Every structure is written in structure tokens, then in C-alpha cells.
Amino acid sequence: MTKSYKKLQLSTSDYYLELFLDYFNQRLRIDHYRGNMTRILQEISHISEEDFCEKVIFYTRQEHWQQLLSHGYELEGVISGYFSGTDNFIMTLYTKNERRTSQHWVKENKILEDIKGKGLNNMNEKPIPNEYIIRKAEVGDTKQLADLYGKVFQVYPTPMDDPKYVEHMIHDGNLFYLVEYQNEIVSAASADVNMINHNAELTDCATLPAYRKHGLMKKLLMDLEKDLRKNGIFCAYSLARALSFGMNSAFHQLGYQYQGRLTNNCYIYDKLEDMNIWRKDLSS
Known part of the structure; x- marks a missing residue:
């Protein structure tokens, strides 16, 4: 390979x-x-x-x-x-x-307008059902995590469907949080921590389609933020698929600021896509 x-x-x-x-x-x-x-x-x-x-x-x-x-x-x-x-x-x-040349720029602008037009919701108004368990990932979760990414993304910019790669990322200091339902990992996200520049990229956000109605991703991102604050990391950012209403809406609801768009930045989901930049100051 x-x-x-x-x-x-x-x-x-x-x-x-x-x-x-x-x-x-x-x-x-x-x-x-x-x-x-x-x-x-x-x-x-x-x-x-x-x-x-x-x-x-x-x-x-x-x-x-x-x-x-x-x-x-x-x-x-x-x-x-x-x-x-x-x-x-x-x-x-x-x-x-x-x-x-981007093929979807105007559509992506419209998605941003629609998201910002909805305002901000109360993050605590919708608790997740009791049967869903949120926890920090361990090395023993790498096989299930890789399976999750393989199911959600036809194409991904890094080999997250490879258990050995996921294990390497965890050993390398990346933080992973996940959601379990009936012993199956149905949602996950990570923070790629840069200790030299004191920032973290929130990334590897994936939820199986059947479980996307409970706001799981927002809860995962909030737990990652808490972990980063404890470790003195206050600059959090993410690159979200510009065509994804759900992911961009999640970052907007969590108080992230839109700071630009990277044209044809990477191969993700099923094609080469533009990525929106979202950033949050975790010290405030």
C-alpha cells in the first residue's frame, strides 16, 4: 500500500x-x-x-x-x-x-446563512437518552472506531478505517470520545492536540445515520472541550465539510466562529470538498 x-x-x-x-x-x-x-x-x-x-x-x-x-x-x-x-x-x-474552482460555493454560502439565521439554542434542553453512554476512548476501542469511520465515510482524508492507524493516533496523544449504544460505538470525535502551538483541532466527527437525532455530536464536542481546558489548551478549531448542514450547525450552536473556507481542501465523504473553518476561544 x-x-x-x-x-x-x-x-x-x-x-x-x-x-x-x-x-x-x-x-x-x-x-x-x-x-x-x-x-x-x-x-x-x-x-x-x-x-x-x-x-x-x-x-x-x-x-x-x-x-x-x-x-x-x-x-x-x-x-x-x-x-x-x-x-x-x-x-x-x-x-x-x-x-x-469550487462547484458548490453558492450552495455552501446558503447553508451558512440558514444556520446563522436559526440563532442559538439552549445546549442543555435535550439530554441524550439514558441507554447511550459517553466516555473517553481506549486502545481497546480501535477496531470498533475504525469500523464506524469505514461505515460513515466512503472516502476520508486519513486512513481512519484502519485500526492500527487509530491506535497510533491514540498513542500519539489524540483524544477520542465516543458514544456507545448496546455495546456498539455509534458516534465518535477526536481532538488532535498540538502542544507546541497550544491548540487543538476537533476532527474525526462521525455518527451512524440511524443515531443522528439525539444531538450526540454536540455532547461529544463539549466533553472534548472540557478535557482540553483541563490540559491548558484554549484555542479549539475545526474544519467542517461546507456541504454538511449538521456539522456546521453543531459548531455554530457551540459558539464557534466561522473564519473562512478552504477550497477543494481534501477528499472526504465521497469526493473532493470545500471545508469551513470554525474556531472557539475555550478560555472565555
Whole structure:
């Protein structure tokens, strides 16, 4: 099986780079950088010429995003407080026109308008039924978790349907919370914690279709938030499928702020999709 991604560190006398080469989603992401920006951009330009790369995503500090703008990058979104309290300006560059063009942008805008038009509901008004158990996941849950992700998503940007990959994520410090019904895992979500920049991405949100009427995902996300606060992580964010009314509504109801949309960001559900950025300050 071909490896779907590779993490790469480049260090020279001019700069230091931490890169995520995402072969499955045909993109290159710059997660961390320091040094000579001219040299850095030259190196990124060289790597982006490789066949796999259709999109470059540069997690940029406030003092550099306008410099990237002058090199053809564009601002697709912001994650406030991402870098230990300072903002992440998500700059992108496309190497193919078809990757730059979204087929669903207007529909996705309408979904956002409808969600925001509904206002905010009382999160405590709908307790989940007693027979549903919410708990933190353990290594012994990896087989069932992988089965859940395999059932919910035809396509997913990471191999979450592989029990060994899920086990690796848990050992690597990712927090997973799940919902059990009659000893079956019917819903789950995780937090990918970045201890260097003191943030966490809420991700891997999945609920079996038959169990989506109880608001399980909101409860899972709230438990993840509590866990993050206890560990001193106050910047929480998520990338939600822009075409999913349910997931975007859940983040809006939980007080997350919409901060942009990443065009044709990854292969998820059944195709290449745009992803909405949602962010919340857990310290308030």
C-alpha cells in the first residue's frame, strides 16, 4: 500500500521548515517555519512542482501573510490564536485551475446563512437518552472506531478505517470520545492536540445515520472541550465539510466562529470538498 502522507523537516543555514506532504489529498502543507522567507518560498515553490501537489497550504504568522500575497498566494481563512495566542493566516496557492474552482460555493454560502439565521439554542434542553453512554476512548476501542469511520465515510482524508492507524493516533496523544449504544460505538470525535502551538483541532466527527437525532455530536464536542481546558489548551478549531448542514450547525450552536473556507481542501465523504473553518476561544 502506498503511503498516504509524509512529514518532512528541512533545516539549512537560512531556514527551518516542517512540511506535511499529503499524497492522498494531493497537497503540501507548511505547518511550522522560521528563517529567511525568500529562501523558504523558493524551497516551497520547488517542492510544489512535484506531480502530487495541486495545492499549497501555508500556515502563516501575521507578519508574513502579505509577503505571501505578493507571491501569488491568497488568504482563505484565519484561525485566531493558533500560534500560542497569535493568529494563523491560512494562505493557499494552486498549481491547477480545476483545483482552484469550487462547484458548490453558492450552495455552501446558503447553508451558512440558514444556520446563522436559526440563532442559538439552549445546549442543555435535550439530554441524550439514558441507554447511550459517553466516555473517553481506549486502545481497546480501535477496531470498533475504525469500523464506524469505514461505515460513515466512503472516502476520508486519513486512513481512519484502519485500526492500527487509530491506535497510533491514540498513542500519539489524540483524544477520542465516543458514544456507545448496546455495546456498539455509534458516534465518535477526536481532538488532535498540538502542544507546541497550544491548540487543538476537533476532527474525526462521525455518527451512524440511524443515531443522528439525539444531538450526540454536540455532547461529544463539549466533553472534548472540557478535557482540553483541563490540559491548558484554549484555542479549539475545526474544519467542517461546507456541504454538511449538521456539522456546521453543531459548531455554530457551540459558539464557534466561522473564519473562512478552504477550497477543494481534501477528499472526504465521497469526493473532493470545500471545508469551513470554525474556531472557539475555550478560555472565555
